[in-house]
Amino acid sequence: MGQRPPLTPDFYHYPEASIATVEISINKDALAVSWSDGTQLSCYYLWLQENDVSNGRVDHATREGLIDPADLDVELTLSSASVDPLGHLLVIWNNADTSRFHSGWLRHIAEGQHQPAAFLPQPSAWTATRLPAPPSHSVDHLFTSYENTAAWTLDLLKYGVTKLTDAPTASGYLKHLAAQIGPVRDSNFGALWDVKSEPAFAGKNDTNSTANTSHRLGPHTDLPTRETPPGFQFLHCLCNEAEGGFSTLCDSLAIIDHLAQAAPDLLEALTTLQWIFFNRGPALDHRWSGPIIDYTPGSIIPTIRAFYPVKAFPNMDDNDIPRAYEALRHFQTLAADPRFQIRFQLEAGDILCFDNRRILHGRDAFNQAQTRHLQGIYIDRDEIYSLARVTQRRATATLINTRN
């Protein structure tokens, strides 16, 4: 036991938070840590073993646990617990081994900073009145400081959408941008895909997607045919000389709020009655069954499954089909209602970023005698959440990632 603070089972630096008292439970399988402001944390003895860096139960190089749960020592119980001179937790086990646990690390758990939602903003449902245009950030400044990256990701997660401006109009630029964000989510449309309509293609029917025509695309989310549809979608405008073709967005969270008040029976149908979605082709057969508003367990916000070209079958009792269609029609009508939907023209050099599982996107029909070329990639929510947490922590300078 030295004068240095104990190592933590991760690479973050935690401000010290001196513990006031420690009390072991009667059967010696848990202890309660308390701070002077009344905050408490209960620590089960096997959980303490798993996170014990002092006695080689956590690898020093990776800071990952080394104990297979099958090998946890249930006979190794707590003998005594106290606060060391630096304010950290000192445990003596019944085999006389000692362990120290960092007060700040324990405190961050007591405060819930270990939860997936920590360091992320609460989503803020928006209507066309609340958010007439996507929050705008210049790509020139996006990665010049942690503060700028944090500000962008916070907007992106709060509203589910941002517009990046001043991007080069070079084909493939999104790959360069993605390299600074996280791994790209690939699909059968390719890691980088084109949404392109040119006069040369007018009248030809050689595309594999409605997106590559000049037709209107109603409010939708991409790839509901997957168990987990792609998280964030990045649409880079390389060229837009077409009349019309306004982009549309609407926030499903605002529609859900509205339905909860105005039509809870329809909301219930949308969240419980399942539809089968599929993409079928000569060499692929993707299918998934889920409700239109899919509250996948553990997710902060629901996954909206809404793309009528690939919605194939009602997967419900026959008696439920009429109300399922009524709810679906109402949902799609609201998604295109000017109260909820914003419309704007993408310009060359713009990159629209949005949560594909939350925000319904679409576009008006346009004149196919003129060129419109977008490129897209997907990056899953996990990557954006991770970037937001890392940059938020670094921007606030409270925690520093170090391997030393």
Ligand SMILES: [Fe+2]
């Ligand atoms: Fe789409």
